[in-house]
Amino acid sequence: MPVGALLWRSVDTISPSAAKHSNDTSPPTSGLDRYFEISKRRSSIPREFRGGLVTFFAMAYIIALNPLIIGTGADKNGNLISGAPKFLDAAMTQIDGAAVGTSIAMVAAATALIAGIMTILMGVVGRFPMAIASGLGLNALVAYTLAPQMTWPQAMGLVVWEGIIITVLVLTGFRTAVFKAVPPPLRTAISVGIGLFIAFVGLVNAGVIRQGSGTPVTLGVGGNLQGWPILVFLIGLVLLITLHVLKVKGAMLISIISGTVLAIIVEAIGHVGGQAADGSNPTGWALNVPSLSGFSWPDLSLLGRVDMVGAFFVDGKFQFAHFLALVVLVFSLLLADFFDTMGTMVAVGSEGGLNDADGMPPRTTEILLVDSLGAVVGGLGSVSSSTSYVESTAGVGEGARTGLASVVTGAAFLLAVFLAPLVNLVPFEAASPVLVFVGFLMISQINEIDWTRPEIGIPVFLTIILMPFAYSITVGIGAGFLAYVFIRLILGEWRKIHALMYVVAGLFVLYFAQGVILNLLGA
Template sequence: MTARSVTRAADVGVLERWFKLKENATTVSTEVIGGITTFFVMAYIIALNPIILNYVGIPDLQGKNLGPGFDQTVAMTAFCAGVLTIAMGLYANRPFAMAAGLGLNAVVAFQLVLGKPALPWPAAMGIILMEGIVITILVLTNLREAILNAIPLTLKRAIGVGIGLFILLIGLVNAGIVIHPASGAPIITLSPLSTGPILTFLIGLVVTLWLYARGVRAALLLGIVGTTIIAGLLHAIFPTYVVSAAPGKAILPATWAQLPDFSNALKGLNFDSFAILGPVAALLAVFTIMLSDFFDTMGTVVGIGGQAGWLDTKGRMQGVRRILLVDSIGAAFGGLMSASSNTTYIESAAGVSAGARTGLASVVTGVLFLLCIFLAPVVAVIPPEATAPALVLVGFLMAGIASKIDLSSFDEGLPALLTMVVMPFTYSITNGVGAGFVTYAFIKAVKGKWREVHPLMWVVVAAFLIYFAQAVYAPLLNIGGYRE
């Protein structure tokens, strides 16, 4: 045996002991493929988060320095995603990836910074820091896990299906197949199938489905890489190839590397919101954002956990407290570092579908994010239509658990159905969870079965009623409303 083979065996032994690969029926190569797949599917956030927080593409807001700065946000987005995803892998040993949460960053940009009264962006990040601290306290006191365990199994399965449909819709929207018309009905419609990005997506979908049907282990990853190459060739052959409005252009960058700007680190340590908004409005802002963050993650963890087979017969997941703790710290850390709240990504399901079962996949994803601190221009090469086929397939795989939901039961079938459809229709995990929870409790109450509802569920239902009532009380308090 050579010295190199001995070293390699020792390295594998270390990984086996830390990540328990055999116990989770996986291998190093499978985890690496899963980690790379997850990264490719969610790498868009490195470009999209700075676009949202700095109002790129909105002429009326350009040059007003309302946001934290594009280059600074790129650096902090990649840094936070890398550090937190690695922490998730090492501490929780689950293949969940983290990054700045979409929806929450829009709340920061358009409802806090542009609200009435308006907050400077450091004060808005301070709101995010505070909601992250509150969620962390809920985890440390075991309340967050207790709420998770109080959810009926049927609703947990419905959350998984809803997230699957949500992911599938995101894939179709990213591909440009499903569009939102400027006016008139229907709310969403089918786009003409003759544009370059859509044709690229369709080719990529055929390739990805063929690879998956043939049992190729890296089908999702190979589909993304192959579709990116196809998009690049189309750009080279047809200069008028239409580029999607989303980040990613399938064009080789003029500059492959850049020095990061970390000047915004710790600027979220700002509590001016209490002076600007007033204590009541500031606390309500923290509460509503926290509620969205709280249940987005809960839905993601339950949905992917069901897909991977980690839920027991009662719908509980072993080691979930560690996942929730890293996630809650991520919310606070993202606010502190001016990247907006970092949360567990539903795109982690892509890595799980590729076979990832341990935190080793998260470490791989996190390392790739850290590399992007210097190589952000390279990530912009991956077009949205290249990752869309993977999202469509992952959405289908997650929605498969619908077969275990008894829709013939009015008590649980209707709440489950609302959970499944409200998520994609409103583009919000939290809205779907809330609709299902409130309906479930209401039906049980009017049928005299209120004792079947866990006491913590009633607390959560009350919180959701406050959340959904924002349209009534928010204008009265001059805080605009913070619904995702």
């Protein structure tokens, strides 16, 4: 049974056929209903609000996490993104804590603002229940690879260029054409792989799965589940499963709110504290410490701090090798953004039963255009490339089916610009049960794969396993695409491969070889 149909039945007791045949609906009851096709997609305004809030709480961690990546890194001059020096001494050993704190606060405010604007735009233009915010992985590439080679404004200028290029690819139809060229089994594999990936993310975020001392990963601390935060996670997961089985509406939102309230009580009584970077207090909260704090006025002065040309010159001079190295880095950003979004869009549409017979979500071009503009706006806002979030599937699992849910999510992000301390009340341990549960919902599509055909089964297998194992949606998609093309070629079935799949496979070869290429260029 498709996961979208499963969700319809389990959440609102609607038959699977109703989820697919959206034309069998009552006429719109209002202009809002007509614009967002709420009745047509067999949803309701309360469901859209619930779903939008669940998506927000599932991804609100980015308001705390993006500043820890973008706001704490130094550029080639030793300056933070705020422009202040990171270190108090010339030897770059003594960090200026006040300057870092200011930088983090600035990035937090800008992150929430850009996420709010772009997610509302996705809701109004794309009319799709998918949220946008600074992309994890993309921000790390900017902070740890681009910024150390240039100034922060120059690094953000490259992000803008990546966004412009990918927007052109949408406007020319290339990005949509690539999406259509992907064989249906690989699209299904992307959804299943993302389901495993997001479940793994939830387990890692909550500290249930961690790096082991003698193994790549292990259960909890040294193979044991220890600490109050883990208990909060387990209680939230048990509560969510119970509510789901009993078909209680709003199960995911209830789980998040209940987990957060419990976490606040636990922290107030037990003073658990957060996990430290040096590994101390391993049974503390993974990221946000759920303690009440005051309000803060946002500092949005990072907006517009962009240098669009400076990165291409070294000491004011153009060097071809340096230029090629930058092209490789921008290409890496572009490819990751390109296929992460494609995978997320497929997963969200599939989860909500919104995709058509060809696996295409409605208004695909508009969705991709808004996402592409997210990279441009993210660079202009100095928060790194903004992209679609797979956590949107949590909101869809709660019932979201239309762009109205994205408007709700975006509005919550805009409110979070001013109420960031309240957003930070939601610890990973309270939100992660939803991510794990969504993984269960998404993996049910695996029965649609014909495992008896190696030309299908092997690429699908690699796509599914490498997303969580490599902790990257892009790596999983790339491995699956390359395996598909390779197996078809050795079978002599080259005519069955869409021409664009050859192009994409070639691009992924360059993507996986970027380390070798950069070494050859001396970068």
